[in-house]
Every structure is written in structure tokens, then in C-alpha cells.
Amino acid sequence: MPDETQSATSFVEKPKTLAALREEISSGRTKATDLAASYYARIEEKNPRLNVYLSLTKERALAQAARIDALAAKGDPLPPLAGVPMGIKDALVVQGAPATAGSKILKGYQPPYDCTAVARLEAAGAVLLGKLNCDEFAMGSSNENSAFGPVRNPVDPERVPGGSSGGSAAAVAANLAVATLGSDTGGSIRQPASFCGVVGVLPTWGRVSRYGLIAFASSLDRVGPFAAHVRDAATLLGAIAGHDPMDATCSAAPVEDYAAASDKPAAGLRIGVPAEYFAEGLDAEVRAAIEKGIAALEAAGCSIHPIALPHTKYAVPAYYLIATAEASANLARFDGVRYGYRSPQSTSLAGMYAHSRDEGFGAEVKRRILLGTYALSAGYYDAYYRKAQQVRRILAEEFLRAFAQVDAIVTPTSPFPAFKIGEKTGDPLAMYLADIYTVTASLAGICGVSVPCGATRAGLPVGMQILAPHLGESTAFRVARAVEAAG
């Protein structure tokens, strides 16, 4: 028993704020190279247990850190994220580093270019430590679908970190990076942020370029940051957001100063609380923690409004039809021809495709490809895919109507705290239902933040999901700051 208590606390460590790091580096008290080296030392010590990093980019990181140190030594102005040690979800490509997306089919792949979000972070001075474990092709809610083994939750290593960006959340929770990037298709940033007790941002669909994100479901996929502090998450979103000529779906709307916006008090904001997110299936301790968070918002001067989102229960089925249909098309590119794994046991082209894909993909990815292919196949398209898209419009419009009455909507991020490794792996449908509170915002394209909001008696973190309308990130950050301040 004493061992259990020890393991439950030994991995959690809160990273410093970006402001504190900036002060240390610009004053010369801390060298960026020493900081990077200290993170690599910590990774070497903790990663064997947590399995957060899949690969390290030491050479590139130390070269970037040396550039920052040279600037600081000359007294030159430092870029905004100078020396900040960061990790990147392995579903995003970084030139010269392996990119597996958690899949055996991409083992050994070395992408020949940088994704836009990573290039922007590096241009802003960030130091990229390495690539982070995730569910295969971002498909999963527990990080147990990685071909390279599950990530363990730093709060309790017997539990999952959530998924699919489990490595990105766990890295911040264990201070194996100051901040990280992940991707969110149906909850893959928000849910692991909530399970690991960190801040995770779902930007508006189109707010951040997806160039260099290995695609899962393109009408849903988004890239976003994880951080230990709300203001830092806002700063990071500001660094990666904005138009990119390499992604035609990326919005040209001006990028706001999210960090400054998050400094504004939340007083006066109208907060909607949808009854459907507090119904049957919600863990009692999670409910109590969120209700306490809502009371804190009221105490901070927000007005609380009960609202109704009656079609919420249709979101998970609509989501799994749309996401798998798009995935079945996106994953067609993995064919053993241009990169990645090729099966040796084939003498015909068609056989080579089919064997490479069967041997390269894991069970959940195959399940989703088959489901998506089924939903798009002749005779079923209207009944499944078209129907789901119609429901998607109903859900999106329901949110827009709600946002005519309130500035933000708050809910639990997940109906339960982090579950045990292996607890849900036998039942794919039970795993899909873990996404019940996150997929609706994904379908609607709106933005949100998951912010730590208390814990269960056993010490498992609870996350509050704060949703705001399209391009309403500033509002979501303001509310998140108020929740953070109360915690």
C-alpha cells in the first residue's frame, strides 16, 4: 500500500509559467541549453515508466537552445517563446524526426517537412524536445491504441491518461515539457487534459493550420496546445493560429491577443449550463467538482443560466459515422507504396496493398475503416452518412441558438475521471461513449478549453469544458482563468 501512495504522487510536477521562464532566460540566470538538458535528464528518468515520448529530437533542440543563448548573451530581444521546452504529438510531422502517429504502418517514416504549427513555435523560439505517444492515427480515448504501448497517467500510473493526445497531456502533467501540441477530432485534446489535470485547447475549426497533421477526419481535425497554466495555453494558441497558404481550410480571421484577453475578469459574462451534460451516467464526484466550479464562476461575477441542448444524445452516433467515413478515405493513402510499412508476403499489387494494411494497422483503426467504408458503401450512404450530416446541422444550429443567449457554455469534459488501464479495451462501444461530452463541439466546429476543476477524493483530476462560439477563444480563456483562479 505505501508503494501505491508513492507512485501516485511521484510523477506529477507543475511546469513553471512562460513568464517566469522568460524572465530567467532573458536575465541570463538560466541558459536555454541547460534548461533543455535538464528536461532531457528528467525524461530519461521518468519516460521508461510513463511511455510519453516515442522519439527525441535532441540535436535540433540543443541547436535551437544555443541560438537562444547566443541572443540572450548579446542582449538582443528574445522571441516570445524563447527557450520554452515543448513536446509534439506524433501525429504532427517534424522534419528529420520519425512520425508514426502511433502506428506500425508508419514505423521508420521520416517526414521531409515541418507542419505549420511546429514551424511557427520554433520561429517563436520554442525548443522541441521530441515526439509524443498517442492513439494510433488519433483514434482512441485512452492512449491504449498506440502500437508503441500505452501512456501511463502521471497522477496514477495504473490509469490511462486519456486519448488520443495522451502523451501530450501526460508530458505537461509530469513536467516532461513545459507545454505540448496535440490534435482534437472528437475530444482528443480536451479529454486527456481533463484526465491529467492540465489545460487543453480546442481551437475553432480552421483557426490553426492542419498542414503537416496526419489526417484522421478532416472536417473535424484540429491542432491545439496543452499547458499547465491557462494564460500560457492562450499565448501558445496565439503563436500557432492564423492563416496558412498551405491549408485552404485555415481561416484568415485576425488572431486576437488571447493571453491579454484572458487577463480580463470574467465578471459580467453569461454562462450557460446545459442540463443534458449533467444527466444519468455522470460520476457523482465529477458532478460535485463541476458544480463547485460553476459556483466559483458565479462568485467571480458571471451570471449562470440553465440551458437546453436536447439533441446532445445524437452527437456520439453522428460523430462516429462522420469521423469513420472520413477516416476510411484519409487512411486510403497508407498502401505500402510511397512510405511506411510494406508487407513482404505479396506477389500482386492488390495483395500487397491489402496485406500491408492488415499487418500495419491496429484493431481499432481497422474497425473504424470498416465502419466508415460500410457507411459510405452503395445502398447505405443515405441511411448512415447523409443522415449523420443532417444531424450534424441540427447540433450545430442548436449551439448557435444557445450562444445567442449566453457567452459561454460549461460542462464536465468527461463523465468520469481517468479509468484503469485495460478497463474498457474489451468493449469498443463503451470506449466511444467516453467522448459523450466532447464530440458535439467537434461536430459544430466551435471552440473550447478544458481547465482543471478540482479532483475526486482519490485525487483524480476533473476537467471543466468551457465552450464558446466560432472564433470565441478569448471568451473561453477568460472563463478558464476564473476557474483556474478559484482552484
Added chain:
Amino acid sequence: MSAKVTVADVERVAALAHLQLASEEVEPMRRDLNAILGYVAELNQLDTTGIEPLAQASERMDGQASAGHSALRPDLPAPSLARAVVMAQAPESDGVFFKVPKVIER
């Protein structure tokens, strides 16, 4: 849409998706697909007559962000990745072309 998925359905869909499932994979997939499709049949409760399908969220952002969503980059020639860099990633290549197993049988 409360179809019962058969083994033949799984095999048909796997062939469409170019997935050569091992024989022991077929039955668990059939079971899982049935469970998931049974669950998504909940959507049948909803009358969606006359509702336009929503393909992606940018359609709902008109007036807020549409400026960026329709902006295509100028159609100008620009260098692409070097052939040698790309070919280095191929499972099999002669340096100029991707090599694949025989396509046409004699």
C-alpha cells in the same frame, strides 16, 4: 438502418477498403460492427426530412470568418520536394520510380 452485418458483409467491406483481414479477425469485427451500428440506429428516432447535410463547420461561420475560408493561394509554380528526399522514404524504389509488385499478370 438497423442492418444485421454478416460475415459476407465484413468481407465485402474489407475488400472495398483493401484490408486482407486474417480469418480470426472477421468474426470479432462482425460483432463489433453490429454493436456499433445497432447503437447509431438511434439516429432513426430523429426526423431529418428537409434538413441540408452539414459537411463542415465553416459553412456555419459565414459572416464571421468566411473571408479566410474561401481564400485560395495564388496559382503560381513553386518548388516541390526533391525527388531524392521523397524516394528515400519508399519501401522499394529505383531512385526514380516507386517499385511495386507486378500489376498485370501474363
